[in-house]
Amino acid sequence: MQLLFLLSSSSSIIIVFITLMLLTILYYMEYSVPNNTKSIENYLEKYVEGENVKLLDMKKIDNYYPILFKFNKNTLAEATLEKGINGRLKIAGTHYAEEDKITSTGFGTNKAQYQVILGKNPGNIKTVILTDGINVYPPKYKTTIDNYLFYIHEIPVNNNHLKSIFIDLNGNQISKPEISRTGRSSSIANEEFILHFFILISAMLILLKVNLKR
The missing domain is CATH 3.10.450.630 (Nuclear Transport Factor 2; Chain: A,)
Known part of the structure; x- marks a missing residue:
């Protein structure tokens, strides 16, 4: 029981870490112009x-x-x-x-x-x-x-x-x-935000699915 709890906690930490990584990547994609x-x-x-x-x-x-x-x-x-x-x-x-x-x-x-x-x-x-x-x-x-x-x-x-x-x-x-x-026009910026949001949600769903199978 304790082992399952540790595995579950470890998986949760990994998901949080990957989520933070993805958010960081998306932020750098959004603010990308030198x-x-x-x-x-x-x-x-x-x-x-x-x-x-x-x-x-x-x-x-x-x-x-x-x-x-x-x-x-x-x-x-x-x-x-x-x-x-x-x-x-x-x-x-x-x-x-x-x-x-x-x-x-x-x-x-x-x-x-x-x-x-x-x-x-x-x-x-x-x-x-x-x-x-x-x-x-x-x-x-x-x-x-x-x-x-x-x-x-x-x-x-x-x-x-x-x-x-x-x-x-x-x-x-x-x-x-x-x-x-x-x-003011910001259509391209909005399209990029939607794309980035879709990527993040897709990645989260994949991680959640993998975690549920364990």
Whole structure:
């Protein structure tokens, strides 16, 4: 009886150990992108299924890296990379800017909410500020590179009534360009999560079946 108990306990320990190993492997598969420009560009080419990916700008906010990039020569896009405990990155979400339009989207960390404004600069935009009519939110990060805008504003959580104000090179408010508001796409990330989850469940079922036969 004691021998059976020891065997059962030993099997349970082995199952727990293998489960932890599988979870570690899945984590490293999820956070797999080295934190350097070339590796990020190579991964983005697979993610967006495009060519000639060029990383234009990259910011760091907590454990997140909002990036601006273009591919297929002229398609502008934005993505947010999340850093794992292994020091590597995964794509948390991305979306494409509409041609010749200023595009607005957003993302959140566990500390704050952010709104991202990107697109082609018509040449006279110096900065963009957000306001709810009472408070003003200047950009926390801003870049104009290769005639593209990339502004990141820290905003109140669940505030969907912010107005964008565009300021020209002389400090005057100008007519607001057409803004396209878009959600974030993370379909490939979701597919990878489902695949990894399926692998883990399959492995657990196999281990359980083997253990029951003993």
